């Protein structure tokens with residue numbers, strides 16, 4: 001017994017060492033379940049390698065992705081063929097492999113590479129790990145002259161959660177099919193498998209509904225605005241509506257098929273009954289307007305708020321008391337269900353403005369007829385009717401956690417965004433849950449000091465995202481499907497900024513959702529993030545360097561302002577100036593609380609690693625710092 005224990009202690013510690021001290025393990029993100037190096041040598045991939053794929057068309061497709069990547073090197077002309085062999089590069093379906101969906105094994109030996117899994121998805125994830133074992137040049141979109149060689153390793157890996165999602169809001173700003181595909185490519189590299197496509201909101205309806213062409217003729221277009229969301233000028237009635245776009249059925253089928261090749265499912269979201277101004281612009285008859293029986297475009301169905309509000313506090317919503325609304329939604333969800341093979345459809349349900357409902361006689365009559373005690377129950381009535389429509393199309397319904405208010409529809413799944421508790425409560429009631437709490441995974445929040453970012457009302461640093469724990473205590477694990485990061489795009493005007501907002505915080509989300517729960521090691525994670533930065537550079541994908549920017553913490557009073565700089569990572573020197581000049585490594589370095597000189601008007605601070613500038617030059621007027629007191 002003692003021997004067994006000693007052996008286990010030895011092996012277990014070796015295992016831990018291999019995960020933390022091993023240079024190969026040190027580069028993989030998300031971290032793998034188990035990795036062993038099996039020798040000091042390398043396997044060099046022959047320039048004319050024939051890659052074997054055994055197990056059907058999908059396996060061949062995965063192997064071809066590998067071949068395509070290798071052939072970016074000028075000397076490489078690899079090919080793919082069916083069947084297997086006793087050496088060389090092999091992708092193999094192994095029916096005796098792990099049952100966990102997405103699990104795989106990867107072995108690199110002196111004689112070849114074997115990726116094996118029970119299902120093609122596992123082979124795809126094995127391929128992503130394999131690519132990360134190769135130099136960053138493998139990520140290039142152009143040509144390279146690299147010779148591909150890898151360390152010898154044995155990897156066994158499987159995901160912790162089944163739902164590993166990212167949400168992209170294409171309603172506030174529109175992103176093209178090519179951009180959405182790029183988004184899918186990037187997320188799949190880090191083993192995400194659900195794209196939540198937020199297709200309809202107040203600022204735009206982005207999906208063609210053939211039976212309701214007005215939806216996109218009217219609802220997909222708005223006046224073009226550039227500036228700070230919530231602080232824009234109110235559009236005049238005759239302002240040209242030149243900004244927008246939508247996806248045709250053909251384009252959606254194309255994106256769905258593309259996502260399939262990356263083992264990404266797409267959950268489409270049609271956000272109702274709130275966040276529906278684009279639909280109401282096309283069909284004002286679907287709103288309830290107090291005193292108006294049959295609203296039309298000429299009726300006042302929305303009041304623009306005074307500038308400065310994040311949202312129109314007086315927005316209208318679809319009217320639950322109007323039977324035409326359900327006819328409309330039946331048409332919409334019929335086409336949505338036909339276009340998206342994924343089992344879930346998302347019906348939104350969040351942040352419904354009810355100010356028009358409050359004053360509506362039609363709503364009062366509905367409450368009487370259906371014995372609804374308050375507006376929560378009115379909304380729950382609506383949600384339950386939508387659930388029936390979606391179920392009739394053969395789909396499961398998921399919605400934001402407001403769908404729990406007033407009583408949750410049978411079988412509905414919940415996306416918990418206002419913290420984790422709503423999700424925990426839903427799971428205790430045996431509803432499936434996806435955790436996506438604002439505090440940890442809202443990718444629209446600022447990730448650096450406020451002086452460095454497009455202004456948004458909240459901040460979320462990388463280290464906070466890395467603390468995300470989707471599994472609450474005291475719930476049956478099977479009800480927590482997984483988690484998701486959400487990118488709302490009010491302040492995201494272009495696709496480069498999409499990438500900037502997504503990376504590196506989605507590295508943290510990827511790791512939380514894929515890798516074993518414990519132990520998390522922030523410093524080790526940061527090293528791996530920096531390894532990925534080099535790969536993103538190679539792929540020409542933008543990311544935020546916010547981990548190198550200090551948080552500026554203001555104390556004292558307006559007579560004597562005091563500053564502290566809080567770096568997110570350990571090994572940085574923060575050099576600063578108050579004399580309007582640009583600091584470098586010869587300038588003072590922050591060690592303790594600084595007194596701002598009496599007449600200083602500008603703080604500048606930049607981080608160095610050794611002699612190398614690594615952060616961005618931060619320039620903050622002292623008058624702005626005083627406002628933070």
Ligand code: ACM
Nearest residue numbers: 350351400417486
């Ligand atoms: C949400 O952020 N309104 C779901």
